[in-house]
Structure formats: structure tokens, C-alpha cells
Amino acid sequence: MDEVVVFPEPKDLKRYDGVLTVTGGSRILFGPEESPVLRHAASEVRRALGNLEVRFGVPEGEAGPGDVWLGLGGCRELSGRGKAEGYVLDVRDRITVRAPEEAGLFYGAVTLAQLVRPGGTVPGLRIVDEPDFVRRGIFVENKWGMDLMSLENWKDVIDVLSRLKLNTLDIGVYGCWCVQYEGQVTEFLTVPLPNYPLLRTEKTIRYYSPSSGWKHLTYLPVLFEEDLLGDIVKYGRERNVLVYPHFNSLGHNTLIPRLYPEVSAKDEEGEPTGYGYCLSEPGTYKMVFSMYGHIIKSYLLPNGVRHFHIGMDEVYPVVGADPRDPKRRVDPWCRCDRCRGRSRDELFLDYVVKLCSYLVEQGIEHISMWHDQFARQGLLEALSERLEEAGLRDKVVLHWWHYGLAPPESIRPELGMRAWMTPMHGYFFWWVYGSYLRNIHDMLKLGASQGAEGAESYGAYDPAFHRELCCLAEYSWRNDAGDLEGFRRKYLRYMFGEASREAEEAMGHLEAVAEHGELHSFLRLLFPYPYTYVNPKKPYPRDYPGEPLRNLLSDVEGSEGKLRTIIGHARAAEEGFSSLKGRARFPEVVDGWEVEALRIRTFAEEFLFLLRAFREYGRAEGLGEELEGLLEAHDHLMAEVERVKKPYLLPQTLRELTTMRRGLARIRRKLLSAAEGEVLPAEEVFFDG
Ligand SMILES: [Zn+2]
Incomplete structure (x- = not known):
């Protein structure tokens, strides 16, 4: 029998003899009534099998030989924590997909689309499948290029993710780095905040284009200017992709404190540093809550989204944060009279607990934070305890990030905190291509062995990262999928079929x-x-x-x-x-x-x-x-x-x-x-x- 290559690798696949040939008279029938997710399930099947008739609300008994029937219920084989997205696909004289929930029917359709061969044949088989990690996806940093993506571009990303059964897209909406071009700090804000009209990140890029000569492009992020976040969230939801925002706090934060100096961290003389917040200033909390609250009310709750990422990484002194004096090293930790009287650890933990409490009050149930600053300050135990005392621990997810070889030894499961793994799938499209397969594989294996519940890799989006996304999909869906060498060969067979040997060499x-x-x-x-x-x-x-x-x-x-x-x-x-x-x-x-x-x-x-x-x-x-x-x-x-x-x-x-x-x-x-x-x-x- 010829090989069946599916990404991500199904949990259990048994072959039957023979193939089913789908003809123009075959129909795509759904047990449940029509819904957005099921409409997209139908369009996935039609993309592969041609424009067959689609009907909803059809009992299984009405499906005949050659038909595709997708319905809810009857999946006792599914038992893991990924059951809600599981499905059972059976191809004999007809194709049936059963799932406990609509998400599983969608994924059954996605798998079916990958099984179709030229001529509309589908190999006889039975797949029983469900994911290991409940959250699988990518974080797209607010950075160069991502700020020029249109709604159509974001939809394309969601389509690619959903066809790999990746169900999470975290979008950076606020983040700052350092002076790099045009004497400006690299800062991006991609949601409009009507109460803070000064906050706009206009950019100028000068470059040479072989097709159109010298260019001088001045623009605002498309997401910001067209206020697109809500549309992207909605589009994702209809394809079982959770879209949620990442809004930096403390570190990677210069725009807000520079333009609203009253909330900025201060130096010993009480002068605003333009980097980080004063954590003793009530106005800081008022402003951060107001911004987060606006995003939650405008984009998230109306679309049923209860996730929010508050950053918190890399809170330390840097050069390049002050555009007037780029070589000056600036500290994000406030040195005002009020802050100086308290320890940095205490200020940090208080801030985090206040922020998390506010978010939970607003209806957020999953608050994501990077792990590194807590680890750097030796605060992981204290963080876990403080969150537990405040009744917040089960609402917080630590994102363990590591982009090089040799992952950390432990993600500290003994702390009892929820964990997602963050390797890198690709970022520096403007620099040079780097391969991150080893990083993805090792980080996801580590997470699987220590109880992580999700994987959300870091970076930007470029179609050239496709192999990395497949690798992420593979090991986040099925933690025990074969070794990395096996993945590499499988990917090339998927991409090139019989030419895969040649492709291995290239x-x-x-x-x-x-x-x-x-x-x-x-x-x-x-x-x-x-x-x-x-x-x-x-x-x-x-x-x-x-x-x-x-x-x-x-x-x-x-x-x-x-x-x-x-x-x-x-x-x-x-x-x-x-x-x-x-x-x-x-x-x-x-x-x-x-x-x-x-x-x-x-x-x-x-x-x-x-x-x-x-x-x-x-x-x-x-x-x-x-x-x-x-x-x-x-x-x-x-x-x-x-x-x-x-x-x-x-x-x-x-x-x-x-x-x-x-x-x-x-x-x-x-x-x-x-x-x-x-x-x-x-x-x-x-x-x-
Ligand atoms: Zn202060």
C-alpha cells in the first residue's frame, strides 16, 4: 500500500484494503445544523474533492455509498484531554467523521482534505485522533512587516494554521525595543486606544526597490489604522483558531512612559526615564487597566475570547531606549522616593497580582506571561504562592521561551503553574533564514514530559517558515510523533512526493x-x-x-x-x-x-x-x-x-x-x-x- 502522509501525524491510523472514489454525485452531509465552523469544514472538503453538494441537518441514515457524512457523538475511543478537538474518521464505501464537538468535525474535514489523491480517491482507513496539547499555535510579534499585514494577509495566516490543526494565534499589539533606524525607538502599537490619542507609531522606511526605484514609505500599522483586531479574532473563531492579544508591560515599554511621563519610571532625581512604569503611582494602574479594559470590551468578550498575554519579559536596563541619547543605559525600574522604599521583587509581584486580578474581574480566564523575568529574579516560587493566595494561580499561564539549542532542564512542574512552551518558528525574515526544527522538537518534548498544556512558538510570519510550522503542529498534536530525522523526511515526502530524495539533498x-x-x-x-x-x-x-x-x-x-x-x-x-x-x-x-x-x-x-x-x-x-x-x-x-x-x-x-x-x-x-x-x-x- 502506498504511504499516507498527514500533518500533524494522527494518533491512530489503520488501513483497510482498497480506496474510495468520490464522484460528482457524492454529497457532503452534516448531522448538525449549519454553523460557521461547519461551513468552513465543508469548504475544506470541497477544496479537496470539488464542488460537491453540501447539506446540513441530515441524519446518518440518509447518507449513501460515496457520500461524506459528518456528525456529532459516538466517539468512545477518544479519552485524552484533547478530546474536545478529537474525531474519528472512517473511509470505506462512504466517509464518516464523528466528533464530540464541532471543532473535531472541522479537524476531521482537514484530515480528509489531506488524504484525497488525484482523481478524487481516498485510501480506505480509520483514524482515531485527538491532540496532546490543548493549545497549539504561534505568537506573531508586533514588528516590522507584521505592521503592514492587511486583513486578507491575517486571514491567510489563520487558514494556514487551521489546516495544520493549530488553534492559537497570539498577536502582538504593543511592544518596544530600541533605537535601530531613523534615530527612532522601534515601537509598535497596533490597536487604537481612543483615550490615549498620543499613542501612534508612525514609521518611515527608506529603501531601494529594483522595480520602482527609491521609496520613502511613511505609514501607520494597518491593524491600527483600520482597527482590524476584532475582525481577525472573529475570522479565527470560525476556524477554531483562538486569536488573542499580547500587550507588553514593564519591559519592552518605552512609548507609553515617554509620551505619558506621569506613569514613567523615574530616576533618583524624580525625572521620568521614558522606560518602564512607576509602580507606586496610582495613575499607572489607572492607565494600564483602562487600556486593557478597552481591548477586552472592544475585541475579546464580544467574540468569546478570554485569553490575554501581558508580556513581562526582559525587565532590565538597556541602551537604545532613549532616542535623545541612544547610548545611555536606561533602567525600567523606578527609583522615585516611593518605589525606592520597597524591594524590586515586592514591587514586581504586587504589580503582577494587581494586573491579574483586574483581568480576571474583566472576564479573562487565561492570563499569559513570559517566564524569564521571574526566573531571573528568582521569583518563580514566590509568584506561584502569591497567585495562589489571591486565588489566581489556575488563571495564569507561564510561557517558557527558549530559541537556541539545549533547552532548559526544567519548566518547574512542582510549582503547580500552567505552562506553555515557546520555541521559535522563525522571526528574522529581513535578516537571514535560520532553521528552528531542533529547537521546536526539543522544547515540545520537554514540555510534554513535564506537563505543559500548550505550545505557542515565537516569531513573525513568512511563508518560508512552513516547515517549522509543520514541525510545531506535529509535536504539539502528537508529542510522541517519531524523531526529528523522521519528521524531516516525512515533511519532504509531503512536500515533494516522489522527488523527496532529491529534495533531501537540496x-x-x-x-x-x-x-x-x-x-x-x-x-x-x-x-x-x-x-x-x-x-x-x-x-x-x-x-x-x-x-x-x-x-x-x-x-x-x-x-x-x-x-x-x-x-x-x-x-x-x-x-x-x-x-x-x-x-x-x-x-x-x-x-x-x-x-x-x-x-x-x-x-x-x-x-x-x-x-x-x-x-x-x-x-x-x-x-x-x-x-x-x-x-x-x-x-x-x-x-x-x-x-x-x-x-x-x-x-x-x-x-x-x-x-x-x-x-x-x-x-x-x-x-x-x-x-x-x-x-x-x-x-x-x-x-x-
Ligand atoms: Zn516610582
């Missing part, structure tokens, strides 16, 4: 440069992004590509060897994906990998040239002309990015690529003027300032 080359490790760490530092951050010891803006070039020059031989290895892998990956994409289930995903490989190769070739040119400068002829060719290759990369990446990802991605383009053009000008007789020292040609 993917192996991409993995060689994209997986965590020495080569990937080396590669990451070639791109402009790390140099957008303020370093107090260096002039700002920083010199690019000068800084990475200087690093490479400290070990020319080693650097050249690594660059050549990277170029070899990237080229082989490009060639492989290029020949494979015509045979892929999702060609646009393969296009995405190919352009990632092209980006990697292009930058590696540029630095290989710069290394040689710096050393041969003054002796070799024609370096300027050679660089001309590299600039053409750079524009080719940018044109490919523009062709392949989603429009909302382009301004930020092209801005980063423009930084290198500008640097190369500057060096070329100096090389050419040197060729015309004006001889500059090499330092001046290759470095800026």
Missing part, C-alpha cells in the same frame, strides 16, 4: 548553513541587521559593511574558508530548489527557500570579494569594475526578494538589503576615483568613519 545544503552552529553564527554577522543596534563603544550609526569586514580580516584564511563553504552549500540548495519547485505541493514555499539561499550566497560572495579587494587594493587592476558586477548581482537578489516575498515583508527586507547596496556603492566610488589617480588609503576606501 534541503541538506540549506540546513548546513541555516541550522544553529558555528557556520550559521558566522553567517548571521555578515548581514546589516546586527549593526542596527546601538553599541556604546562604537560610533552610531555603525559602519557597515566595515564592521563585519574588519572582523573577517582578523582571520583572513579562516574567513575565506567559511565563506567558500557557505557559497557552495547555498548554490547547491538554490539549484536543487529551482529544479524541484515545479513538483512541490506548495511551490511558493520552495521559492522562499530558494531566495533565502540566494541571499546567503550573495552576501558571502560580497564579503569574499571585499576581503580580497582590501588586501589587493593598490596592486590589482579593475576592482571597481569587479564590484560593478557584484552590485548587479545584489540588485538581482533584491529583485528576486521582491518577486518572492509577500508584499508586507518587502519594505523591511529591502531596507536591510539597501544598506549593503549603499555600502558597496560607496566603496565602488572610492575604488573608481582611486583608479583615476586620487589614491586614498585602503582604510578610507573600505571603512566609513
Whole structure:
């Protein structure tokens, strides 16, 4: 029998002999009356089987051979905590899907859609299936690109998630980082807050577009300007995807305290620092409650959503938080007279308990928080106790985040707190592709072994992250799905069918440069992004590509060897994906990998040239002309990015690529003027300032 490949892997699958062939006369019949979720279940089946007749409220007895019947009840085989989303699918002379609830019927339909082969045949089988983690999904940070997504773009994300039986989409609505571009702090607010009209995060992105020349884009987040959160929540709900907001507090919080200094943390002199809150100031609570309350009343409760993420990560001093003086290290902990009299731990726990109490009063039943700041301050036990005293412990979920190799040893199950796992599925679409399969696999296995109830991975959204999403779906639905090597092969069979052997080779080359490790760490530092951050010891803006070039020059031989290895892998990956994409289930995903490989190769070739040119400068002829060719290759990369990446990802991605383009053009000008007789020292040609 040929293999059945389904993502995520069903709990139990038994094959029967033979196949069922669905014909134009087959019907899709539902036992229950029509509902939004069931309408979408029907459309999933029709997407795979063609536009068959759909009817609701049909008893099972009316279904005949060749029909699809989906109805509630009769699922004694389902027994786990994921039962509410479980289903039993049976394919013999007809197809039946039974489930305790509508969500299970939807997932039965999603599985059925994946089973259909060309010609409308479905293999005879019986699947008994339910998830291990009750919450499975992603967090989309409010960040570059995500702020340009339209309602249609968000709907596409929800469709992708729901077809992988991922049921959770956490959307970042407020978060702040540090000065990176245009002298502005990177801050995003994506819900309008009518009581606080100063809070707007207008952005300007200047970049070069090969198709339309120099661009100067000034905009507000689309979510904010069109007030879309409620529409996204509603769309998700109809596809069994919980959509809920993430609104930072304490850490990642500069916009609110800068514009409303009365709530800001203060320094010893009582001056607002513009980062973090004063936790002794009643106005702080009034403002935070008012903002959270508005979001809950406007977007969540009307759609039956009772989840809220309050952030709380990384509450520590940083540089880049003060746009007037980016090199100044700013503390989010208030030093006013009132705060100074109390310990930081006490202030923190009091704040958290007050916030959670307020949210529960407003009807929120699941309050998410990151684990790290409590761990950093040694407060996990105290947090658990304080929440227990306040009767809040079962309402709070700690999100354990870790994005590298070697996950933490424990998520502290003895504390009795609810836990979700947060690996990364992909984030830096504007920087360089990283593979997070190992991180996802290891974090979810850890969570499963220590009683976690959910997995919500971190990042942004780019279709190039599809493999990571499948991995997340696989191990969050079925914690004991096979090992990671098995997953990798299964994914390629799913994507490429019979061409999967060839695909293994191409993917192996991409993995060689994209997986965590020495080569990937080396590669990451070639791109402009790390140099957008303020370093107090260096002039700002920083010199690019000068800084990475200087690093490479400290070990020319080693650097050249690594660059050549990277170029070899990237080229082989490009060639492989290029020949494979015509045979892929999702060609646009393969296009995405190919352009990632092209980006990697292009930058590696540029630095290989710069290394040689710096050393041969003054002796070799024609370096300027050679660089001309590299600039053409750079524009080719940018044109490919523009062709392949989603429009909302382009301004930020092209801005980063423009930084290198500008640097190369500057060096070329100096090389050419040197060729015309004006001889500059090499330092001046290759470095800026
Ligand atoms: Zn204070």
C-alpha cells in the first residue's frame, strides 16, 4: 500500500484494503445544523474533492455509498484531554467523521482534505485522533512587516494554521525595543486606544526597490489604522483558531512612559526615564487597566475570547531606549522616593497580582506571561504562592521561551503553574533564514514530559517558515510523533512526493548553513541587521559593511574558508530548489527557500570579494569594475526578494538589503576615483568613519 502522509501525524491510523472514489454525485452531509465552523469544514472538503453538494441537518441514515457524512457523538475511543478537538474518521464505501464537538468535525474535514489523491480517491482507513496539547499555535510579534499585514494577509495566516490543526494565534499589539533606524525607538502599537490619542507609531522606511526605484514609505500599522483586531479574532473563531492579544508591560515599554511621563519610571532625581512604569503611582494602574479594559470590551468578550498575554519579559536596563541619547543605559525600574522604599521583587509581584486580578474581574480566564523575568529574579516560587493566595494561580499561564539549542532542564512542574512552551518558528525574515526544527522538537518534548498544556512558538510570519510550522503542529498534536530525522523526511515526502530524495539533498545544503552552529553564527554577522543596534563603544550609526569586514580580516584564511563553504552549500540548495519547485505541493514555499539561499550566497560572495579587494587594493587592476558586477548581482537578489516575498515583508527586507547596496556603492566610488589617480588609503576606501 502506498504511504499516507498527514500533518500533524494522527494518533491512530489503520488501513483497510482498497480506496474510495468520490464522484460528482457524492454529497457532503452534516448531522448538525449549519454553523460557521461547519461551513468552513465543508469548504475544506470541497477544496479537496470539488464542488460537491453540501447539506446540513441530515441524519446518518440518509447518507449513501460515496457520500461524506459528518456528525456529532459516538466517539468512545477518544479519552485524552484533547478530546474536545478529537474525531474519528472512517473511509470505506462512504466517509464518516464523528466528533464530540464541532471543532473535531472541522479537524476531521482537514484530515480528509489531506488524504484525497488525484482523481478524487481516498485510501480506505480509520483514524482515531485527538491532540496532546490543548493549545497549539504561534505568537506573531508586533514588528516590522507584521505592521503592514492587511486583513486578507491575517486571514491567510489563520487558514494556514487551521489546516495544520493549530488553534492559537497570539498577536502582538504593543511592544518596544530600541533605537535601530531613523534615530527612532522601534515601537509598535497596533490597536487604537481612543483615550490615549498620543499613542501612534508612525514609521518611515527608506529603501531601494529594483522595480520602482527609491521609496520613502511613511505609514501607520494597518491593524491600527483600520482597527482590524476584532475582525481577525472573529475570522479565527470560525476556524477554531483562538486569536488573542499580547500587550507588553514593564519591559519592552518605552512609548507609553515617554509620551505619558506621569506613569514613567523615574530616576533618583524624580525625572521620568521614558522606560518602564512607576509602580507606586496610582495613575499607572489607572492607565494600564483602562487600556486593557478597552481591548477586552472592544475585541475579546464580544467574540468569546478570554485569553490575554501581558508580556513581562526582559525587565532590565538597556541602551537604545532613549532616542535623545541612544547610548545611555536606561533602567525600567523606578527609583522615585516611593518605589525606592520597597524591594524590586515586592514591587514586581504586587504589580503582577494587581494586573491579574483586574483581568480576571474583566472576564479573562487565561492570563499569559513570559517566564524569564521571574526566573531571573528568582521569583518563580514566590509568584506561584502569591497567585495562589489571591486565588489566581489556575488563571495564569507561564510561557517558557527558549530559541537556541539545549533547552532548559526544567519548566518547574512542582510549582503547580500552567505552562506553555515557546520555541521559535522563525522571526528574522529581513535578516537571514535560520532553521528552528531542533529547537521546536526539543522544547515540545520537554514540555510534554513535564506537563505543559500548550505550545505557542515565537516569531513573525513568512511563508518560508512552513516547515517549522509543520514541525510545531506535529509535536504539539502528537508529542510522541517519531524523531526529528523522521519528521524531516516525512515533511519532504509531503512536500515533494516522489522527488523527496532529491529534495533531501537540496534541503541538506540549506540546513548546513541555516541550522544553529558555528557556520550559521558566522553567517548571521555578515548581514546589516546586527549593526542596527546601538553599541556604546562604537560610533552610531555603525559602519557597515566595515564592521563585519574588519572582523573577517582578523582571520583572513579562516574567513575565506567559511565563506567558500557557505557559497557552495547555498548554490547547491538554490539549484536543487529551482529544479524541484515545479513538483512541490506548495511551490511558493520552495521559492522562499530558494531566495533565502540566494541571499546567503550573495552576501558571502560580497564579503569574499571585499576581503580580497582590501588586501589587493593598490596592486590589482579593475576592482571597481569587479564590484560593478557584484552590485548587479545584489540588485538581482533584491529583485528576486521582491518577486518572492509577500508584499508586507518587502519594505523591511529591502531596507536591510539597501544598506549593503549603499555600502558597496560607496566603496565602488572610492575604488573608481582611486583608479583615476586620487589614491586614498585602503582604510578610507573600505571603512566609513
Ligand atoms: Zn516610582
